[in-house]
Amino acid sequence: MAAENLLIKTLACRRQARIFFVNNADLLNTICRRPAVRSRRVRHAFALTVSAASLLSGTLKDHQRLSLKVKASRPGCAWYADVDALGNVRGHLGEGWLNAAPEDLDRLSVPQLIGDRGFIQMVKDVGMNRNVTGITDMPRRNIVDDLTHYFNQSEQTPTHFAIHIDYDDDGGVRTGVGVLAQLLPGAPEGLMDRIREAARRLPHISLSNAEGGAFRKLPFLLFDDIDVLDEVRVQAYCGCSKAMMLPMLHALGTGELAAACERNEPVEILCRICGQSYRFMPEEIRRLLSRDAPSPGSVPPSP
Ligand SMILES: [Zn+2]
Structure with missing residues (x-):
């Protein structure tokens, strides 16, 4: 049974912390299981990045957007996810991952994939054409603890991320849950230790119970003092169009397009964000080419 992708926003621990819980297994299967992503290890790191973005959608309001980039040391190798306040999540991979042999990548651990020059960059579009950008190194090289490090460094908000993803035998995501906790001003310092301790139990709670409606019990299984503020659906949504x-x-260039028309073949273009394929038929391409062709007698632009 497909579980609902859901973000639950709460206040916890005598309302001294805000804690978000996400169940996004379905969304991970849509975004991270594209055929082009052949390495399971790369896909797992991708799923961690996308889960973090799902959680971070809870921190946004109105028309705000947030883009998360986890850049590994090797050239062209990064994981990207972005999200808006409505819970629309999308993600894609750097070309470097897609071009590398999956069997070589699968021999490495996530920290080895990231290497010693990885970094996390976040760009928050806060509206009115204003962006706030933050960047930090990745001392833990496992994405999740590095995101915690990011917030503690660049936003100076005591923060903790916990994400648990496991897979069935076919590589499909069976469980994809996460917790994002932030202390509110005035919270006692030791509170984050207690939250971290509670969140450590995340992988050990039987998450067959946490699917569907039962996921709503997860906050109460981890913390004994929870006020649910809101529930928001999260979904894989790109927003691309033909x-x-x-x-x-x-x-592709006029030459290649004309050749496709000559062969009477459609041309397929993939959205590089979501992998959706768009097909342009020869007659459409001919129309586009004739529209672009300079009209007789017009002067070509000087170089
Ligand atoms: Zn798309």
């Missing part, structure tokens, strides 16, 4: 693929179609 019209948005036109620049990529044009980038």
Whole structure:
């Protein structure tokens, strides 16, 4: 049974901390299990990044957006996820991961994939054309603890992330849950230790229970003092369209497009964010080419 992708927002520990809980197994299967992502290890790190983005959607309001980039040491290798306040989540991979041999990548652990020059970058679009960018190193090289480090460093908000993902035999995500806790001003210092201790139990709670409606019990299984403020659906949503693929179609060049028309073959363009394929038929391409062709007698632009 497909569980609902859900974010639960709470206040906990005498309302001295805000804690978000997410169940996003379904969403991870949609975003991270694309055929192009052949390495299971790379896919797992991708799922951690996307889960963090799902949790972070809880921190946004109105029209705010947040982009998360986890950059590994090797060139072209990064995981990207972005999210808005409505719980729309999307993600994609750097070309470097897609081009590398999956069997080579699967021999490495996540910390080895990240290497010693990894970094986390977050760009928060706070509206009115204003962006807030933060960047930190990755001392723990496991993404989840590095995100905790990110917030403690660059936002100076005592924060803790916990994410638990496990897989069935076919590599599908069976469990994908996470916790994001932040202390509110005035909270006692030792409180984060207690929260960290409680969140450590996340992988040990039988999460067959946490699916569907039973997921709503998870906050109460981890913490004994919880006020649920809100529940928000999170979903894989890109927002791409065929019209948005036109620049990529044009980038193939007039020669290649004309050749496809000659062969009477459609041209397929993939959205690099969500992997959705858009098909342009020869007659559509001919129309586009004739629209772009200079009209007779026009002067070509000087170089
Ligand atoms: Zn897309």
